[in-house]
Amino acid sequence: QNFIISSSLPQAHLWTGGHMEDFMKILGESSQGAITFTPFIAGELTGVGRELDALQGGSVQIAAPLLAPYHEGAFPLSDVTQLPTYGTDSPMVTRAFQKLLDSDEVVKDGKTFYQYEIEPKGIRAWAIGATSAYSLSTAGKPLREPADFQGMPLRAGSAIHTLFLNETKSTPVTMPASNVYEALSRGTVNGLVLAVSDWPAYSLEPLIKDTITDVAIGHWQSYLAISNDAWSQLDEAGQKAFDAAAREAAANNAKVWDGRLETVQKDSVEKHGGKFTPVGELSAEMQKFIADSGANTWKVWIEKLEGQGHPAKATATLYAKIIQSEGGRLPEGVAEYLGL
Amino acid sequence: MSKTPSSFWRVIWGAEYGLVAIGSGLSLLAIMLVTVLSVAGRYLFHTDLIPGAYNLIERVLFPLMVFWALPVAHRDGMFPKLELVMGASLSHRARAVVALFVGLVELMVYGVLIYFIWIFVERAMIANRTVMIGVETWPMWPIAIMMPLAFGLMMLEMVRLIWRDVQIIRTGRPVQDDTDFGPPAETL
Amino acid sequence: MDHSLIFTFVILWVTIFLLLGQAVATVMLGAGFVGLALWMGPNALMGIIGQDVYFSVSSYPLSIIPLYLLMAQMLVRGRIVGDLFRVGHRLAGYRRFPLGVATILTGGMLGAVSGSGSASAAALARLAGPELERVGYTRNFSAGLAAIAGSLSAIIPPSILLMIYGSITLVPIGHLFIGSIGPAVLCILVYILCLRFMGETIPGMPDRVAPLEEEDPEALRRSYIAIGFIVVLMSVVFGGIYGGIFTVGEAGGLGAFTSLVGVALMGRVSFKDVAHGLIDAAKISAMLLMIIMAAQVFGRFMSISRVPRLLVEFTEPLQAYPVILLIVLMVVLFLAGMALEEVTCIILIIPLIEPMLKAAGIDMIWFGVMACFVISLGLLTPPVGLVAFSAAVAANVPPGAVFRPALKFSAVAALVVVLAMIFVPGIVTWLPAQLN
Ligand code: NA
Ligand code: NA
Numbered sequence: 001q002n003f004i005i006s007s008s009l010p011q012a013h014l015w016t017g018g019h020m021e022d023f024m025k026i027l028g029e030s031s032q033g034a035i036t037f038t039p040f041i042a043g044e045l046t047g048v049g050r051e052l053d054a055l056q057g058g059s060v061q062i063a064a065p066l067l068a069p070y071h072e073g074a075f076p077l078s079d080v081t082q083l084p085t086y087g088t089d090s091p092m093v094t095r096a097f098q099k100l101l102d103s104d105e106v107v108k109d110g111k112t113f114y115q116y117e118i119e120p121k122g123i124r125a126w127a128i129g130a131t132s133a134y135s136l137s138t139a140g141k142p143l144r145e146p147a148d149f150q151g152m153p154l155r156a157g158s159a160i161h162t163l164f165l166n167e168t169k170s171t172p173v174t175m176p177a178s179n180v181y182e183a184l185s186r187g188t189v190n191g192l193v194l195a196v197s198d199w200p201a202y203s204l205e206p207l208i209k210d211t212i213t214d215v216a217i218g219h220w221q222s223y224l225a226i227s228n229d230a231w232s233q234l235d236e237a238g239q240k241a242f243d244a245a246a247r248e249a250a251a252n253n254a255k256v257w258d259g260r261l262e263t264v265q266k267d268s269v270e271k272h273g274g275k276f277t278p279v280g281e282l283s284a285e286m287q288k289f290i291a292d293s294g295a296n297t298w299k300v301w302i303e304k305l306e307g308q309g310h311p312a313k314a315t316a317t318l319y320a321k322i323i324q325s326e327g328g329r330l331p332e333g334v335a336e337y338l339g340l
Numbered sequence: 341m342s343k344t345p346s347s348f349w350r351v352i353w354g355a356e357y358g359l360v361a362i363g364s365g366l367s368l369l370a371i372m373l374v375t376v377l378s379v380a381g382r383y384l385f386h387t388d389l390i391p392g393a394y395n396l397i398e399r400v401l402f403p404l405m406v407f408w409a410l411p412v413a414h415r416d417g418m419f420p421k422l423e424l425v426m427g428a429s430l431s432h433r434a435r436a437v438v439a440l441f442v443g444l445v446e447l448m449v450y451g452v453l454i455y456f457i458w459i460f461v462e463r464a465m466i467a468n469r470t471v472m473i474g475v476e477t478w479p480m481w482p483i484a485i486m487m488p489l490a491f492g493l494m495m496l497e498m499v500r501l502i503w504r505d506v507q508i509i510r511t512g513r514p515v516q517d518d519t520d521f522g523p524p525a526e527t528l
Numbered sequence: 529m530d531h532s533l534i535f536t537f538v539i540l541w542v543t544i545f546l547l548l549g550q551a552v553a554t555v556m557l558g559a560g561f562v563g564l565a566l567w568m569g570p571n572a573l574m575g576i577i578g579q580d581v582y583f584s585v586s587s588y589p590l591s592i593i594p595l596y597l598l599m600a601q602m603l604v605r606g607r608i609v610g611d612l613f614r615v616g617h618r619l620a621g622y623r624r625f626p627l628g629v630a631t632i633l634t635g636g637m638l639g640a641v642s643g644s645g646s647a648s649a650a651a652l653a654r655l656a657g658p659e660l661e662r663v664g665y666t667r668n669f670s671a672g673l674a675a676i677a678g679s680l681s682a683i684i685p686p687s688i689l690l691m692i693y694g695s696i697t698l699v700p701i702g703h704l705f706i707g708s709i710g711p712a713v714l715c716i717l718v719y720i721l722c723l724r725f726m727g728e729t730i731p732g733m734p735d736r737v738a739p740l741e742e743e744d745p746e747a748l749r750r751s752y753i754a755i756g757f758i759v760v761l762m763s764v765v766f767g768g769i770y771g772g773i774f775t776v777g778e779a780g781g782l783g784a785f786t787s788l789v790g791v792a793l794m795g796r797v798s799f800k801d802v803a804h805g806l807i808d809a810a811k812i813s814a815m816l817l818m819i820i821m822a823a824q825v826f827g828r829f830m831s832i833s834r835v836p837r838l839l840v841e842f843t844e845p846l847q848a849y850p851v852i853l854l855i856v857l858m859v860v861l862f863l864a865g866m867a868l869e870e871v872t873c874i875i876l877i878i879p880l881i882e883p884m885l886k887a888a889g890i891d892m893i894w895f896g897v898m899a900c901f902v903i904s905l906g907l908l909t910p911p912v913g914l915v916a917f918s919a920a921v922a923a924n925v926p927p928g929a930v931f932r933p934a935l936k937f938s939a940v941a942a943l944v945v946v947l948a949m950i951f952v953p954g955i956v957t958w959l960p961a962q963l964n
Contacts, residue, residue, distance in 0.1 A: 072470045073477070175394055187774070361807055364811075372785055374781075375777065375782070397777075402585065408810075456574060459578060487581060
């Protein structure tokens with residue numbers, strides 16, 4: 001079979017040049033050429049945040065990736081990986097998110113996370129390689145004390161970033177990463193929440209001067225998704241091969257994210273005078289402020305979604321358990337709140 | 341058909357002009373003021389005077405400005421087209437036949453457009469699709485619903501032009517077309 | 529249905545309905561629907577149409593366009609063009625060549641605060657045309673020169689084409705604006721040289737004439753104030769962008785605000801003028817966005833039929849020789865700019881050739897400035913030179929008469945300026961590289 005597979009991101013992005021290509025290669029080989037692809041990239045066929053429409057409409061059969069966070073309101077619980085954590089890396093979050101998708105635990109009305117979040121949309125989905133940690137970075141004045149956040153316009157890439165930035169009393173400005181360069185160089189925003197490994201895709205290295213590390217304003221996750229219509233065209237062996245390829249490609253991709261992180265960080269320090277400060281080296285007051293903002297982000301997010309009728313608390317609890325078992329830590333107070 | 345537009349068209353054009361003049365023009369004014377205020381806040385008061393200004397312009401003000409202005413821009417004949425081949429050598433009637441054919445196809449194209457747009461809007465309503473404005477989450481449908489409204493009004497105008505062409509074909513005489521309502525368009 | 533058959537059908541659709549005079553946007557929508565439905569089945573439209581229309585309008589980079597249009601609206605409605613020309617006229621001393629140069633420079637200055645050329649050309653044709661005739665230029669050439677000077681509005685930043693190019697390719701629009709300054713200045717110089725050698729004069733006419741009427745010192749004073757205001761406005765916009773103080777969008781907002789407040793303080797516009805300026809800027813933007821939405825849908829058909837990839841493969845041998853590739857592309861774009869409306873041209877062609885440009889490693893700022901320049905020249909050329917048309921209408925001469933000098937000038941500019949940009953990329957890339 002031949003499938004139309006589409007990424008709305010450019011070739012340079014690790015989810016296109018890395019994950020999507022890897023997935024096509026793995027499945028092409030394991031199916032011994034029985035499954036082939038017609039790839040479209042860089043929004044040729046469908047744009048950022050429009051992948052679900054394209055899958056449901058049939059203009060795309062496989063979205064690699066389906067950028068869940070850009071589908072405003074459509075995948076509310078999938079944002080759970082964006083909640084702030086400590087000491088997490090890309091492979092950990094990738095495994096954790098796939099475990100969440102595979103979990104049998106009921107989150108609401110007898111439905112698992114997968115049954116609640118994915119199944120009603122007429123698609124099948126797998127985790128892809130989670131980004132490396134989203135970090136707080138600034139172009140000018142570094143963030144050192146809680147007061148430094150006050151009123152500072154900072155770029156947010158998603159709803160949870162805005163919640164976190166709001167907790168810090170800074171001003172969140174939601175914009176796609178492709179617009180950050182101009183905004184940052186003109187002072188429309190003074191800093192941003194973005195994965196360090198993602199900087200080169202948007203030429204941000206020369207602009208960013210200071211980054212706080214070891215605390216993740218979450219990791220971005222998205223899905224490898226196939227429409228049920230396309231899925232049913234595969235025989236059982238094909239479906240099995242697809243599932244295996246999806247998992248393998250995600251694990252490979254996670255490693256690439258981590259590798260890229262080191263290169264970019266090194267480049268930033270050596271070529272652009274960038275500074276990376278572990279959160280543990282900041283003042284006690286600042287550490288507590290960031291941890292409190294992180295913990296409040298969990299609470300506000302959960303309460304907001306619960307208010308809309310989504311099982312956010314059950315999802316967050318399940319994810320928190322998995323991420324802890326992977327070796328990640330939660331901001332102070334979150335475990336108590338979740339009753340862990 | 342009478343020489344002066346019927347009261348039906350007066351109402352439609354009045355509504356369109358109300359949309360474009362009051363709604364669209366004010367949206368543009370708001371885009372300008374929001375921009376000026378956020379720059380002023382940044383440099384004069386060192387604070388963000390309008391949180392979410394960027395999102396407000398991108399997701400609300402600009403789409404409203406465009407969708408509200410579309411019907412009048414269309415009616416004023418501002419959409420570029422090639423006008424050389426439809427030579428003056430043809431008779432009124434022959435020209436009206438061509439215009440009728442082109443107009444019917446156009447009406448069909450917009451019919452398809454509005455059908456799929458309506459599906460998009462309907463799904464956005466059912467799925468509670470939202471837009472992020474700063475930290476706020478707003479529903480998407482109040483903006484999205486302006487699309488079928490705009491294209492619906494444009495289709496009404498197409499129907500009117502088609503009817504006019506039918507009259508010309510029937511009588512062989514040009515029909516007095518008094519569409520002058522509101523200020524003239526001055527293309528830059 | 530066979531793919532090549534679908535392709536033929538779509539091309540026929542486009543050709544027939546364009547020639548029958550259907551609006552360009554409708555043609556692209558119709559051809560896109562038909563092509564996509566035949567290629568992928570009608571259901572595929574479900575995943576394309578609604579979202580493409582909604583999201584192409586939900587775009588910050590494009591929201592900049594009405595701000596720059598509003599700025600120009602305020603200046604046109606405040607009759608600033610007349611002031612610019614009055615002062616130029618005086619400085620030129622009522623002599624032939626200097627007055628011609630003054631016309632070009634007036635167009636250039638106007639261009640630095642206006643996004644597109646038709647209004648500039650019409651105003652110049654009305655104001656400068658008769659004066660150019662008095663100093664001995666032929667009537668047709670005078671209208672042609674007004675069109676040429678007016679077309680500079682599309683070449684000199686801010687330019688709508690550059691904004692749209694930036695929004696498609698994600699190249700920072702500020703860099704594009706700044707990069708266009710060099711070629712624009714070069715183009716003005718080329719036009720002045722063309723005027724020196726290609727000016728059409730009536731034999732036996734005196735080169736110098738007396739002013740028609742006694743100059744009104746009060747009017748002249750007002751004109752100098754107006755010019756000072758234009759300079760302030762230009763500094764706000766370009767100084768702000770170049771100095772890294774604000775984004776292009778913010779510069780547009782401040783520029784529009786400054787021009788609105790400025791012309792109001794100078795008592796040059798009424799409340800009604802402001803309202804109509806707002807409305808017209810909104811209407812023109814809506815028209816442009818309609819083209820963009822339609823081109824987006826049509827572009828989906830092009831993508832799915834894999835034209836961009838075929839182009840990459842087809843031009844592979846050329847990619848080692850970017851200069852040859854560029855020259856070929858520039859010729860294609862110049863011809864496309866002649867045949868098509870300019871915005872349509874950019875929005876249809878750039879997505880098609882972007883993968884090919886990236887494969888050849890061509891700098892997207894450099895290319896964008898060149899492409900927009902070459903396409904802008906199409907505003908002056910038959911069959912659909914919008915600027916030439918509006919100058920002809922304003923001067924009350926047949927369009928063909930305006931096209932002749934305009935075509936000559938733009939051909940020379942295309943040759944000289946484009947070759948200069950290709951062989952000395954610094955003309956484009958040096959200034960933006962100094963940003964930040
Ligand atoms: Na300009
Ligand atoms: Na043209």
